[in-house]
Amino acid sequence: MESRNLTGISQFFLLGLSEDPELQPLLFELFLSIYLITVCGNLLIILAVSSDHHLHSPMYFFLSNLSLSDIGFISTTIPNMLVNIHTQSNSITYDGCLTQAFFTYLFAGLDSTFLTVMAYDRLVAICQPLHYTIIMNPQLCGLLVLASFLISILDSQLNIFMVSQLTFGLNVEIPSFFCDPPQLLTLACSDTYVYTILIYFIGSIFGGVPVSGILFSYIRIISSILRVSSSGGRYKAFSTCASHLLVVCLYYGTGLGVYFSSSISSSARKGAVASVMYTVVTPMLNPFIYSLRNKDIKKALRRLLSRTT
Template sequence: MVNNLLNVLLDPIEFLLLGLSEEPELQSIIFGLFLSMYLITVFGNLLIILAISSDSHLHTPMYFFLANLSFADICVTSTTVPKMLLNVQTQSQVITYAGCISQIFLSTLFAGWDDFLLAVMAYDRYVAICHPLHYTVIMNPQLCGLLVLVSWIMSVLNSLLQSLMILRLSFCREVEIPHFFCELHQMIQLACSDTFLNDTVLYVSTVLLAGGPLAGILYSYSKIIFSIHRISSAQGKYKAFSTCASHLSVVSLFYCTVLGVYLSSAATQNYQTSAVASVMYTVVTPMLNPFIYSLRNRDIKRALMSFLSFSKPKHGSYESFV
């Protein structure tokens, strides 16, 4: 690893990001489309964060986790899209070795944090529906802060490990990356040295750090469904399920898009197809999350209207989400 770093410092490697298409006539369309999606993602998630922080009614565990998820979504998109837009605008495909490693570290970090936060939010909904009388005691501010902190630390450690594993690999001169950012799995496949250890670490960490949160989400929702099934009234069932609908939609969108990326990559071995599929979980999903939560949530809608009108929230009756 040290020798690789010294070689890079003395003779820097240049990577070429080929993007989604090499057709010149499509570049302006791609630039406009991704710029629009990036701005919508940043402003949409930023509005969610500001609305939650400005409205005392929303200072609850559910919205605390949602604010962190919105922040993670902004970071996921900001890690990849600005560099892509710069490359299209300057008609340059070059990214430095340091820039590529930074992208791998940050994209892995924030995507992993997204994953952990979705599991934490599933646990929050489990406690709210299955143990409503003890909700405020269990989901106290200390536990909420600890859950977010542990999620962050686990994501940082995994991202640091994957980045250090990339540093041990050797790459040929002017490596062409058929993608719009330096994606971890693809970078391993493009290395000129032996990648057995990298593949092993990647697969083990994926099973533990992606499969673990998914298992937690599935367990939480199995308990939630069982509890909802025991509610006698149809109105009570609907009210209980409505508290999970937005989160369940985001979870489905996140995991379906990530799964779609890896299935398409494994089935076709077409890097271009994988790059297009990656757009779903790196750009489209973070863009849609604010709409999913705001359109299905009266409290968020009221807080957004109050924030945008620069007036204090009306002290009306807010719909309970516990």
């Protein structure tokens, strides 16, 4: 079909992970299970932190916000995917596609900024333990969360504004299970050279600054831990940030894996499969990482479950 600039009435088709009809029931059950596990796991973290006064500290305050962001992140893509599989209809409107892309960028940005804020919290706790409660006061914690929301909203607004300036054909097939803005650039009818440069420039700023902040924090943390004389003291200091470091490696590792796989592989469908790790698996594993490696979280979860039963 010849492409025409009909952006106002364009209809997008999400091709999903596979077009094999026999795999659709299996994919539905698999991703429904992953979605329920993710939502329940992160909700348990939020309930445990909010209901247990032992966890009313900056570290767990940021953790509960990260869990809330993970719920929003996976809820942006998976429910729509499940509806498409159930109804056997993979269409999505132009406005619906831009809305999904906006919230994908929003919650991905929130995850990135919250991980940066949590790295700063661990930096203060390890490098300046005597002044921790003074520096990480409730006002600063609230300001950091507010700044994370504002930065993420600005990032998503700028990216969606760039995409909204493009024109598309009447029917556009997206080889993924959600509206991914970089893929929309490759499917546009208009010239995307300038917009591609701007989107990657914005991404380098909003993505590079959090990564630089995390790297700086952990360089300072590692140097402080190495100065501790006893091995027991070094282990205790490192254990306070081990879960966060594991989540950071998982989040950015899968993100970089998706980026490089899409750059190296010529198959867009393989890139869609790789993006499952970044958008689905990572939010599901975060509550398990924090609950399994954190004694305070496990105690709070046991107290919460004992009260409910």
